[in-house]
Amino acid sequence: MNIKLPDFTFAFFLVFFLLLGKKIIDIQVVEANIFLSLFVYGLLFFTSFLFLGKCILIPLLSIITLPFFLTGEFNSFGLYKIINLIFCVQVLTFVYTLLRSRLQWERVFIYFSIMLAAYIIFVVLFMVLFKGWFFGQRVTMGLNGPITFSRFNFLVSLAIILFCKMKNNIIYAAPFGVVGGAMASKGPLLSLIVSLLYYYWKNITIKRVFLSIIAIYAVFLSIEYFSPRLYNFLIDISKIIIEQDYSVIYSDYNSGSLGSRATEWIHAFSSFLLNPMGIGAGNWSLYGEHLYPHNLFFEIITEFGFLGLLFCIVFVFSAIRVKNTELKAIILFLFVNSLFSGSVVDNSLLFVLVIIGRLDSNA
Structure with missing residues (x-):
């Protein structure tokens, strides 16, 4: 290239x-x-x-x-x-x-995703080899905290899906999605889902819908394995929607991050x-x-x-x-x-x- x-x-x-x-x-x-x-x-x-x-x-x-x-x-x-x-x-x-x-936006974000991906790969390898890090542990990763590092991973995944016009680009995006999910940060994951829903709604095809369902399901399964904290939170959210029980939002479970943020916003x-x-x-x-x-x-x-x-x-x-x-x-x-x-x-x-x-x- x-x-x-x-x-x-x-x-x-x-x-x-x-x-x-x-x-x-x-x-x-x-x-x-x-x-x-x-x-x-x-x-x-x-x-x-x-x-x-x-x-x-x-x-x-x-x-x-x-x-x-x-x-x-x-x-x-x-x-x-x-x-x-x-x-x-x-x-x-x-x-x-x-x-x-x-x-040209496509080239800009391809280069952007490659450079940011190189940083992510270096940090993950360093943390695994020298710090004993394993998926699901919420620690500082390189220059960034877990939320920011999760955001970077999902940003790379999104850029690959949007701008890399190649077959099976989801395969290249998936590892970064898994690492992003493993950081157990909810905001970046929600952001990725909302962004993809918007994009595919604007450019909807049966193939893309099918691949998106598979990708979301794969990420969900990987989250269950690599990040039980985030997986349990997603299960709780589903219970909130189905049972209309909002007490978990302000509980100490899952670090109480939703309740803490809601209090700050009010x-x-x-x-x-x-x-x-x-x-x-x-x-x-x-x-x-x-x-x-x-x-x-x-x-x-x-x-x-x-x-x-x-x-x-x-x-x-x-x-x-x-x-x-x-x-x-x-x-x-x-x-x-x-x-x-x-x-x-x-x-x-x-x-x-x-x-x-x-x-x-x-x-």
């Missing part, structure tokens, strides 16, 4: 920021250099308006951060989040605009009603149990107030208007993930793909 340099370059930037975006500007650097960090923020704020004629989301993303200096307590974590998010969005959008005329909505101008970026830990409410949109609305709500509305409508079906399926996968885990920095790839998806649709 002849490597197309523009597609490979953009795919490399996507993978690089996906893996290391949170570490490019480390929080300790921000804490030690507040004035320099403020200067960087100001520079990023003004450069965002260079994209005004291309996509309103980029300058709007910078505008919603202004209340950070007017509401709540000023904190280095909030400044760190803002700088990393805006920097990631601007750099990747700039690279895209430079290479845009020579990019608290976030209440905080927004009490602080319509926002509590300030990075201040959620003063109101909630964690550093962020494990829901991207509640995080934005709670910390940035009405301006954050406006951004979320524009963002969702922009995502809906992306024309490329395969790209929209990837966006949907990341979107559903963002409803259950990660901060704005963790979900920076979602912002980037929606923005360049709109730029691509307007071409």
Whole structure:
């Protein structure tokens, strides 16, 4: 296969920021250099308006951060989040605009899936050979926690299914799906199912429906073997649907993750009603149990107030208007993930793909 340099370059930037975006500007650097960090923020704020004629989301993303200096307590974590998010969005959008005329989405995501798959394979082999890791153990995998690593695996599976136009591509996607399921994280698995349902509904054929049923059944069986925790959770969810017993959601069983998140989301909505101008970026830990409410949109609305709500509305409508079906399926996968885990920095790839998806649709 002849490597197309523009597609490979953009795919490399996507993978690089996906893996290391949170570490490019480390929080300790921000804490030690507040004035320099403020200067960087100001520079990023003004450069965002260079994209005004291309996509309103980029300058709007910078505008919603202004209340950070007017509401709540000023904190280095909030400044760190803002700088990393805006920097990631601007750099990747700039690279895209430079290479845009020579990019082909299918090639970009094939290269993307190959590079991310190489990272996953290296981490799994290292953990198995040197750390004694086995499927079902929820531990830090390489640079990432179990939820993020599960998300990466399912993202590779999805990219292979969507963009690798070869026979039996599900066979190549399945191992990553098994590893993703073995991490016992529910959000990424749900995201994969929703994304595939959307894609196959748009491109439905009898063969694809049949293969999808087989693939889902195979994943379910593998989850039973490799990840009893996740398997038991799926059984409980089926009981909730059939028996209408919702007590398991708030129980301590299965780490109580659903109940914990539901409590955080209710608290976030209440905080927004009490602080319509926002509590300030990075201040959620003063109101909630964690550093962020494990829901991207509640995080934005709670910390940035009405301006954050406006951004979320524009963002969702922009995502809906992306024309490329395969790209929209990837966006949907990341979107559903963002409803259950990660901060704005963790979900920076979602912002980037929606923005360049709109730029691509307007071409």
